[in-house]
Amino acid sequence: MKDTKILLVEDDKSLNYLIEESLESEGYSLVSVADGMEGYDAYYSGKPDLIILDIMLPKLDGFSLARKIRISDKSTPIIFLTAKEQKKDIVEGFKIGCDDYVLKPFSLEELYLRIVAVLRRVKNQLNNSENNDYSIGEYKFLVNRRALTHPKEAFELTTRETDVLQYLCRNLNERVSREDILIQFWERSDIYTSRSLDVFISKLRKYLSHDDSIKIESIRGYGFKLLVLK
Template identity: 45%
Template sequence: MSDNTSILLVEDDPSMGFLLVDFLESNRFEVVLCVNGRDGLAAFQSRSFHFCILDVMMPEMDGFTLAENIRARNKTVPIIFLTARTLKVDKIKGFNLGVDDYVTKPFDEDELLCRIRAILNRTGLPTVSETDSVHSIGSFRFDADNQLLVINEVSRRLTQKENEVLKYLCRHKNQVVRRDDLLGAVWGKIDYFNGRSMDVFITKLRKYLQDDPRVNIENIPKVGFVLNC
C-alpha cells in the first residue's frame, strides 16, 4: 500500500470529519473531506480515489444514493459505510449496493484502520504512482509528497492547501479546470466563501510560479482555470 493512497471521506458532522481526517492523514493517507453527498459525488467525479468512506444520513444526498452513484461509475473502488444506523435492514441495503464493509458509530479508529488496510490488501488496487507525486511545470519541479516547489535549486515549501490546489491543476495541465470541480476536490464544499478562499490561493500560486514566464495559471471567466506550461 502506498503512502499516497487517496480516500474520499463524506461526513456531515464537522467534528467527526476533522478527527477522521487527522487520524487518516497521520497514517499517511491522502484524504478529501466532503460534508454532504452532493459535494462527495462532485469530488468523486472530478478525480480518482482508491477508497471511499461514506456516512449514510447526510443532507443533499444520503449515503445510499451516493454509493449507488459511485458504483454506477466505478464497480471496484472499495466503499465503507460509517454510520449511526444499526438496523439490519440498513446493513443489508448497503451490502446489496455493493459496499465492502459497514461500520457503526461509535467505532474504534484502530479497528477502522485495520478494516481499510485489509480491504486494500485483498483488492490489490493500484496505488498512486511516482509520476502523480512529482511534476514538471516548465522549469519548476513540484514534489507534491513533500510540498516542495523547486526552481534553480531554490525550494519553496507550500502550505497544505497550496499543495492540494497545485497538485489538482497539475493533474489537468493545459486543460480547463472548472471552479466547482476544484472547490469540490480540495475544499469539499462549493460555496461563495470557499470560492473567495480559492481565488486567494490561486493568486499566491501565480506569484510563486512567476520565475518562469512560460508558466501561468490562466483565468477563464465564469468557468475556471488552466495551468499553462
C-alpha cells in the same frame, strides 16, 4: 500508502476532523467533504482509491451516492460509516455494493484496520498470479477484470462479489464453510458479516440464473457449495 487517496464524506465536522487527522498520520491522502452532492463532485474530480461514506448526509444520502457511483464503477472500495445499525440498513448497504460497514460509535484504530483489510484484498486480487479465468457452465469468469459473462448477459462484479465467487470456484462441487469465507474476506465472523455474505450469495445466484446446470447450494449449519452439473 502515501499514494492512496481516500474520499471521506461525513457531515459531523468533529468526526470528520478526527478521521482526517488519524488517517493522514498513517500516511493516507484525504479529501473530506460534508454532504452527498459535494461527495459526488469530489469522487468524479478526484477518482479516489477508497471511499468512506456516512449514510445520513444532507443533500444526497450515502446510499444514493453509492448507487450513483456503482452505476459506472464496481471496483473502488466503499466503506459505510454510520449509526444505522438495523439489519435492513446493513443488508441494503451490501446490496448496493459496499465492501464494509462500520457502525458508530467506533474506534479510530478499528476504522484504520478495516481500511487496511479492504485495500489489502483489492491489492491481492490485482496481484493474484494464478489462472484467473474460470469456466462455469455457460459462463466465463475473468477474475482480474471482475467480469462474469454469459451469451445472454455480462456482469461487472464488485470486489467482494469477485472474492466470494472465486473462492467458490476454487472449491467447485465441494462444500465450503460460512466461517472460512467470513474469516477470509471479512476477517471476522458475526451476525452482521454473516448476513452480508447471504446478500452476496443471493446476488451471485441471480447472476448465474441463465444456466440451470449451476446452483449455489446452502448447506444448513455449514456453508455453501457451488455445483456445476455439466
